[in-house]
Amino acid sequence: MSDQHQNDNDNSIMKKPMTRRDVLRLAGTGGLGLLLGGGAIGSLFKAENNRKTKTAQADATGSRVPFYGQHQAGITTPPQNFICFAAFDVTASGSKALQKLFKTWTAAAAAMAEGKQVGEESSNLNLPPVDTGESVGLNPSQLTITFGAGPSLFDDRFGLASKRPPSFKDLPAFNGEQLEPQWCGGDIGVQVCADDMQVAFHAVRNLARIARGTAVLRWVQEGFQRTAQADPTGGTPRNLLGFKDGTANPAVSSAQDMNKIVWAQSGDGASWMAGGSYMAVRRIRMRIEIWDRSSLKDQEDTFGRYRASGAPLGSKNEFDPVDLNQKDEKGNLMIPADSHVALARGDGSIQMLRRSYSYSGGIDSKTGQLDAGLLFISYQRDLFKQFVSLQQKLSKSDRLNEYILHVGSAAFACFPGASKGGYIGDTLF
Numbered sequence: 001m002s003d004q005h006q007n008d009n010d011n012s013i014m015k016k017p018m019t020r021r022d023v024l025r026l027a028g029t030g031g032l033g034l035l036l037g038g039g040a041i042g043s044l045f046k047a048e049n050n051r052k053t054k055t056a057q058a059d060a061t062g063s064r065v066p067f068y069g070q071h072q073a074g075i076t077t078p079p080q081n082f083i084c085f086a087a088f089d090v091t092a093s094g095s096k097a098l099q100k101l102f103k104t105w106t107a108a109a110a111a112m113a114e115g116k117q118v119g120e121e122s123s124n125l126n127l128p129p130v131d132t133g134e135s136v137g138l139n140p141s142q143l144t145i146t147f148g149a150g151p152s153l154f155d156d157r158f159g160l161a162s163k164r165p166p167s168f169k170d171l172p173a174f175n176g177e178q179l180e181p182q183w184c185g186g187d188i189g190v191q192v193c194a195d196d197m198q199v200a201f202h203a204v205r206n207l208a209r210i211a212r213g214t215a216v217l218r219w220v221q222e223g224f225q226r227t228a229q230a231d232p233t234g235g236t237p238r239n240l241l242g243f244k245d246g247t248a249n250p251a252v253s254s255a256q257d258m259n260k261i262v263w264a265q266s267g268d269g270a271s272w273m274a275g276g277s278y279m280a281v282r283r284i285r286m287r288i289e290i291w292d293r294s295s296l297k298d299q300e301d302t303f304g305r306y307r308a309s310g311a312p313l314g315s316k317n318e319f320d321p322v323d324l325n326q327k328d329e330k331g332n333l334m335i336p337a338d339s340h341v342a343l344a345r346g347d348g349s350i351q352m353l354r355r356s357y358s359y360s361g362g363i364d365s366k367t368g369q370l371d372a373g374l375l376f377i378s379y380q381r382d383l384f385k386q387f388v389s390l391q392q393k394l395s396k397s398d399r400l401n402e403y404i405l406h407v408g409s410a411a412f413a414c415f416p417g418a419s420k421g422g423y424i425g426d427t428l429f
């Protein structure tokens, strides 16, 4: 066997995930000792035990995110592993039907966040079960359901025109975008996130079921990040271009920053939105095949960060400060002026809370290429001053534009949180 072949073989053994039974079997035959050395066996068992303890703790206490509160869950909540985003169009007219929908959705969402089924269980064999059943026995997996109103909800159908927040309207057209109508708009947006895809899907399915006769699904996009199982350290997730994405997000622990950057305030022009937030959603396809043929240097210059560490170019660690003026020995900027980070950061005056997920939607039937990318989601206090003004800049000169294409777009005014006894959107009506 050649050395190269021997290496490949060793690597494939090391990469293969080991079950507990594999560990015991190898330990018994001495095989694991040969592979890892004696001390490592103890570490493996320790890691396995830690994982079990963590899972048990999460099951007992940590798998629920409270639904009711000052703000809706799912905005400053640490991002869960999966998203199932649904946009609805309202088919009924009049505000009574809309209010009823939000009331019923609130009760269902609060129950699902607790890991309960929707509605009263019925033993009537002649009727369909109220809940669709696929989450029976599953814990709520940090489920959050975040509701928002699209600009079209403020047209003349529901008598809400006078409540439209002053700077809340459809996103303008941006340079280079090729929007596809099947990924755009919606009267209502619902961001459902959970650490389990089946739990997230169950929530969307049951909300759609409840809405029958009042609202219909317009588009749905699923997405993912790495799971806690794959990265127990909980490091910054990587996007499908291989770079850490989310490093420079503002600290959600700072109430002061969140009030400045994320939460609409009562004096902002729509008092019913106080404590809510404006969400921008963009389905951004990545030209993965082109990216994969680009040199590492080109890739790093495109973002302005190192791929491996996520550190800003010219620095060492991921969270080192970004110095946009630092130059190399030839006098060139370390972080190119047209790199994504240089443009997105600018003078630091525009900030937003990003909560994006990767998506993969099979292949593009026209090109045969992967339809994969980023479901970009950001929350901000003012849609136009923050998201729109930054996207206008990025769409004109971002080096990243060579590798991405915006194909979907929507904006939603996410309501403030509901208190027990109230319902989502109650400040609007």
Ligand SMILES: C=CC1=C(C)c2cc3[nH]c(cc4nc(cc5[nH]c(cc1n2)c(C)c5CCC(=O)O)C(CCC(=O)O)=C4C)c(C)c3C=C
Residues within 6 Å of the ligand: 239, 241, 243, 244, 245, 246, 247, 248, 249, 282, 284, 286, 303, 305, 322, 340, 341, 344, 345, 351, 352, 373, 374, 376, 387, 390, 391, 394, 404
């Ligand atoms: C209009 C807002 C933004 C869009 C659209 C956007 C698209 C987009 N971004 C990445 C990957 C990365 N973005 C990073 C940083 C970053 N991006 C935005 C805004 C938009 N990105 C901001 C405000 C920032 C922070 C800038 C800063 O202050 O430093 C990074 C670097 C790591 C990080 O901080 O998260 C990456 C990587 C992709 C792939 C993408 C579209 C597909």
Ligand SMILES: [Fe+2]
Residues within 6 Å of the ligand: 340, 344
């Ligand atoms: Fe970005």
